[in-house]
Amino acid sequence: MAKQNTVFKEAFNRALTLIAETARLPSEPELSQALGVSRTTVRAILTRMQELGLISWDKRAKLVLRKPETGDYFPNEETDSLSAIIERSFMRRILAGGAEPGMQINELELARDIGTGTTAVREFLIRFSRFGLIEKRPNSHWVLKGFTREFALELTEVREMFELRSAAGFAALPEDHAAWGELAAIEAVHHALLADIDRRYPEFSELDERFHLLVHRASSNRFIVDFYDIISIVFHYHYQWNKTNARQRNARALEEHLDYIAALKTRDLAGVEAACRKHLRSARETLLQSIP
The missing domain is CATH 1.20.120.530 (GntR ligand-binding domain-like)
Known part of the structure; x- marks a missing residue:
């Protein structure tokens, strides 16, 4: 849960920025896409917002009750950027697999492991692939080409x-x-x-x-x-x-x-x-x- 906890805290802080600018929050799928995290993490964020009295949440209706204050945010030292979290998890997975050329990386599994959305993982892998270290294959798979x-x-x-x-x-x-x-x-x-x-x-x-x-x-x-x-x-x-x-x-x-x-x-x-x-x-x- 530690990895997902960091993802949750980082996404929660970004969600607070959203409620500072609106009276109503969008649907869970829209929030999931906007924050780059899973639906499960979105529900955890909404639950915490409700507990802090920031929103009232009744099924699809998510009404903003008050603007966030400094104390509502998680401190910076407890949150890493999403790209840093993905990078660490990606390299941990490669190291665990022995970093052998031909090793397969599945973006869906990686996203599930981190507790984030596949879009953010795919963006990281595409950015990383431009150096020729990994290569895209069909069906959300990537292949490690190895460090020569x-x-x-x-x-x-x-x-x-x-x-x-x-x-x-x-x-x-x-x-x-x-x-x-x-x-x-x-x-x-x-x-x-x-x-x-x-x-x-x-x-x-x-x-x-x-x-x-x-x-x-x-x-x-x-x-x-x-x-x-x-x-x-x-x-x-x-x-x-x-x-x-x-x-x-x-x-x-x-x-x-x-x-x-x-x-x-x-x-x-x-x-x-x-x-x-x-x-x-x-x-x-x-x-x-x-x-x-």
Whole structure:
């Protein structure tokens, strides 16, 4: 229920936005389509709205009684975006299946597993398929094509171009930019992980994603930020596929990140480029070693 609970909370918050703008809510099938969740989740949302005194619900009639207040919403830390939930469930399913080329993915099963509508799952799979990692087949089926060495080399080549550009952009950010505060917070987490590396090394992949996404966002280029989705999925989950020497590898990457962060703080472009290139070379080696 934990997965569905997150889907429910995220959809509930979006449903509150709907009732802020209308006097009557549409039918359950229409709500299901508008929120991208199952009919079961829609009924759970309506039940909670009724319990909070937001609506009166009698069969098809759903009358808005009051506007939502801040306290009605679930806090942000309890809700993930629907695409993030689908991405995690999709990768969990692939990992459980051993990520073998030819593995079948059924969008109906995936949607049922998450507790969301098939439309949102299909949109995610279509978006993911443009990189050639999965392929559409008839009857809501998809096939995993596998991560080849060629794919990994092409991916790292583009990653290096984009990240070098983004790192230079980050170094040029004004001193009062919010990204510097986030960078300091990320740096502190790096030190905490290194201080307890034997126990906490599995936490690295999520921290890695958080750090590199922050750097990529400094590009202010929507194509670079959008492309980071596929980078994070492939690199993040390859850390999990290849568990050989994971502790040592993650400790080295944490040290490289700290050198990279130190270079960003100096704003010296030559130093930033050198630290960025060094870390990306290591990341490429790790990725290539994980491919059978």
